[in-house]
Amino acid sequence: MGARELPVDERERLELCGLLAETGPDAPTLCEGWTTLDLAAHLVLREHFSRWDDERLAGEKAKGLPALIGRLRAGAPAVPWRIPGLRTLLNGAEFLIHHEDVRRANGMEPRTGRPDLDALAWRTVRLSGWQAARKIRPHGLELRVPGGPTRRFGADGGAVLTGPPVELLLYLSGRREAARVEVAGDPGAVAALDAS
Structure with missing residues (x-):
């Protein structure tokens, strides 16, 4: 199976692993105070433990970036992370956002020509837009894609992204x-x- 035939969450996982290896353990991310090593440890812990503390995070980081990348490349546990339908919902946006955390913090431009990422992001903003709109009530929120779809949450005449x-x-x-x-x-x- 070629890279383009993989589910979008798996492609993002593998592309992020490649980027982590390229940038190394000390590269910045958009996650305040986190390097790429911190981010890789977070991703491993998120899939393998329901809860963790700073000690467990430090233990994962002590294994080093190559070991963490290897664990991420091996894939997530079968349940619930690989269940068709759920897998994209659970991991797709997580890997997409963290991939961009590394890219943007290291001066890389947005990726273009990736309708798979646009489709994943648009599905995900339905939930995050609703959550943002709840925080700004009684105002509404409208999300617009230039030349594409629009989604409104709450009252008309609110904020427009x-x-x-x-x-x-x-x-x-x-x-x-x-x-x-x-x-x-x-x-x-x-x-x-802005205040939310």
């Missing part, structure tokens, strides 16, 4: 400085969104 799906996802997941989106709309709604 415009950008490609991956950029909208990054903005809604807290990577506002790195996300290439335009924020417009009702000033009160925009202020509420």
